[in-house]
Amino acid sequence: MTALDNTVSTAPTVTATFDSLSPINGDVVGTHPVHSAEDVEAAVARAREAAAWWSALSFDERAAHLNTWKSVITRRLPQLSELMHRETGKPHGDAMLEAALAIDHLNWAAGKAEKHLKRRRVSSGLLMVNQAAYVEYRPLGVVGVIGPWNYPVFTPMGSIAYALAAGNAVVFKPSEYTPGVGEFLARTFLESVGRPVLSVVTGYGETGAALCHAGVDKVAFTGSTATGKRVMAACAEHLVPVVIEAGGKDAVIVDTDADLEAAADATLWGACANAGQTCAGVERVYVHEKVYDDFLAVLVAKAKGLKAEDSATSQIGPITMPKQLDVIRSHIADALARGGRALVGGADAVGERYVQPTVLVDVPEDSLAITEETFGPTVTVAKVASMQEAVERTNNNKYALGSTVFAKKNGMDIAGQIRSGMTSINGVITFAGIPSLPFGGVGDSGFGRIHGPDGLREFTYAKAISRQRFKPALALTTFDRTEKADKQLVTMMTMMHGRASTLPKRSKKG
Ligand code: NDP
Numbered sequence: 001m002t003a004l005d006n007t008v009s010t011a012p013t014v015t016a017t018f019d020s021l022s023p024i025n026g027d028v029v030g031t032h033p034v035h036s037a038e039d040v041e042a043a044v045a046r047a048r049e050a051a052a053w054w055s056a057l058s059f060d061e062r063a064a065h066l067n068t069w070k071s072v073i074t075r076r077l078p079q080l081s082e083l084m085h086r087e088t089g090k091p092h093g094d095a096m097l098e099a100a101l102a103i104d105h106l107n108w109a110a111g112k113a114e115k116h117l118k119r120r121r122v123s124s125g126l127l128m129v130n131q132a133a134y135v136e137y138r139p140l141g142v143v144g145v146i147g148p149w150n151y152p153v154f155t156p157m158g159s160i161a162y163a164l165a166a167g168n169a170v171v172f173k174p175s176e177y178t179p180g181v182g183e184f185l186a187r188t189f190l191e192s193v194g195r196p197v198l199s200v201v202t203g204y205g206e207t208g209a210a211l212c213h214a215g216v217d218k219v220a221f222t223g224s225t226a227t228g229k230r231v232m233a234a235c236a237e238h239l240v241p242v243v244i245e246a247g248g249k250d251a252v253i254v255d256t257d258a259d260l261e262a263a264a265d266a267t268l269w270g271a272c273a274n275a276g277q278t279c280a281g282v283e284r285v286y287v288h289e290k291v292y293d294d295f296l297a298v299l300v301a302k303a304k305g306l307k308a309e310d311s312a313t314s315q316i317g318p319i320t321m322p323k324q325l326d327v328i329r330s331h332i333a334d335a336l337a338r339g340g341r342a343l344v345g346g347a348d349a350v351g352e353r354y355v356q357p358t359v360l361v362d363v364p365e366d367s368l369a370i371t372e373e374t375f376g377p378t379v380t381v382a383k384v385a386s387m388q389e390a391v392e393r394t395n396n397n398k399y400a401l402g403s404t405v406f407a408k409k410n411g412m413d414i415a416g417q418i419r420s421g422m423t424s425i426n427g428v429i430t431f432a433g434i435p436s437l438p439f440g441g442v443g444d445s446g447f448g449r450i451h452g453p454d455g456l457r458e459f460t461y462a463k464a465i466s467r468q469r470f471k472p473a474l475a476l477t478t479f480d481r482t483e484k485a486d487k488q489l490v491t492m493m494t495m496m497h498g499r500a501s502t503l504p505k506r507s508k509k510g
Contacts, residue, residue: 018203020179023089023318023353024310030087032179034203037210043171043201044214047142050197051169055139059114066110066165069192073185074103080153080184087178088149089317089353090274095153101433102157108435109165109456116453117166117460126496130472137460139167141217146208146231148223149320150277150375152178153185154432158439158450159220159243160185160198163459169197171216173208175223177320209234216240218459222279224373225399225444243448243458245440247373248401251284251394252428253414255387255407256291259426263406264298266428267379270404272306272357275316276377277324279445280402280422280429283374285381286390292383296343299381300359303344308354308377316377318353328355328376335360335369335380345378365393373399387414395419401445404428421445 016034021027035043054062073080081095088095119136143163147156156172163170174182179202186200201207205227212219212234221231222245235242252270254263270282287295308316319325329350336347345358358378363369369380384390387407391414394403403420404427405411411425421441422431431437438454440446449455474485474492 018176018179020087020177022086023177023320023322024086027086029083030180032183032202035201035207035210036203037206037213040171040173040201040207040210040214043199044142044144044211044216046196047169047171047199048215050195051139051141053195054164054169054197055141055167057167059118062165062167063110063113065193066106066161069189070103070106070110072188072192073099073106076188080181083180083184084152084178085317087180088152088320090320091315091317094274094317098151098154102154102161104433105154105157105435105451106161109161112436112453113165113167113456116456119465124466127492128466130468130470132467132469134465134467136463136465137166137457138463139460141168142215143168143170143459144211144214144216144219145170145172146211146219146221146223147172147174147178147182148279149175149177150274150279152181155222155245155279156182157185158245158455159222159459162450162455163218163220164198166456166459168217168459170199171211171214172198172200173211174200174202176202176204212240213238218242220448220450220459221245225446228446243440243450244446245279245448245450246401246444246446247375247399248279248281248441248445249283249371249373249397249399250280250402250404250420251286251397252282252404252406253387253390253394253418254285254287254291254295255405255410255414256288257408258291258295258406259408260291260295260298260406262426264295264302266404266406267299268302268306268357270428271379272303272316272377275308275319275355276328277320277375278429280432281375282379282404282428284370284394285379286384286393287381288387288390289383289385292381296359296361296381300343303357303359306357308356310354316354316357319355319376322353324375325350325352325355328374328378331367331369331372331374331376332358332360332378335363335367338364338367340364340367340369340380349378350376365396371397390414391417398444400442402429402431402441419443421449 019028084095117137124131124133145159182200189198220243225246228244228246340363343359345356349356349358360380363380400420402422403418405414415423424430438449439451440449
């Protein structure tokens, strides 16, 4: 791909370019423009024009356009997944799965926007009974989406699809590692819809920073917590609201009655799929002591059968971002130096491009492999005396994105005690594939939600309308208010709110 291919969505003044490289062999996958602050401002200005047209369409019309785009992406899935494979190194099958999930979200957002955003009547209450009350959710205008490389389609589409369906235009800055995927999305959108309601700007961090200053109405950022703080600070200068989807350190909890085979399988997949480069990937496991040995035996046996390598059949690809190799190496080294043991993988697991699956035990809770996001195919497994201890140790982390519980009887109870944005029971990361569920974190994992009705509303502002239906019996909002009206108000308020309340009886569980 050349810079010329990007003319769809870029300013003509661009001169500097950069290459995206294959993490498998270092080959140049594509050459892309480095968009300057002026280019980004121009892209936002064009998006604002497109937004005026887009927001004036009906929900049905927007849904029809989005469904056309959906079908174009779907028909080109093999091309898209090949591009994802080349830019990130992830296996073709994983790329296909990721894109398929994103298409499902696009379908949901297009189909459900009207239901969750259209004007609806709400109760006006006794005091304001003469009024009719309405609420509707209006698009913000132009949304800047800044995305990571690890799921270059699924992750930004969680913002893009929902922002578009809510009636906004979007300017998307993909990661410097996956610019081709970003361009693919903008190009197919333009082909499908004919107007640059979705456009892309490419470059390094500076281009993302420029987007925060370019006059957008909201920024949806997905990436590391450290960059998220920088994005938030930049947006604060203009009072631009932000959604921050940041890192994670997700745990799996395994209870005594869990299906251990399924728990081990899910743990391994959650830890090693996408070479462990998953925000909601499994990085820690807390297992009840009664089933710890059995669980570990299954997990270790399965992990030993998995290999990361440069082959067409490899289920684990390379580490996409070269500098992440040092982070993974340092977390394993720190765990081993503090008394941890590697039952699979270990100190030699980190190669030049690939990292082998690594299962660590006896790792102290204050070591890097437990406290910080590793973002590699590694997992720590710890023995706990009770599910309460498992929950406490799970919650004792600055990150709180997703979590997983394997249990039969108490799964829902345990899930309810975990402080995290999402929890899967007897499955891993399943919440991400359910379009009606909100996705997002707590604490250092960020705030705001994509996906589901919350994800649609994230890219809107609530508009309240009250309409007088008839003149009020009590005229309160006038300087002609009488003493009698004041007295009647007191009587009415006493009747409505003056009675002492009684505490509801607690259920046995409560
Ligand atoms: P980064 O934080 O490094 O980058 C994210 C995006 O921000 C990239 O497009 C990057 O551009 C851009 N950027 C960099 N600096 C700035 C800046 N100063 N202002 C504005 N934008 C900037 O994250 P990664 O790409 O490395 O992604 C991995 C991280 O993303 C992990 O921590 C992972 O957990 C998290 N993540 C979170 C998800 C969630 O939903 N919670 C989902 C997926 C990933 P460039 O690449 O050009 O530097």
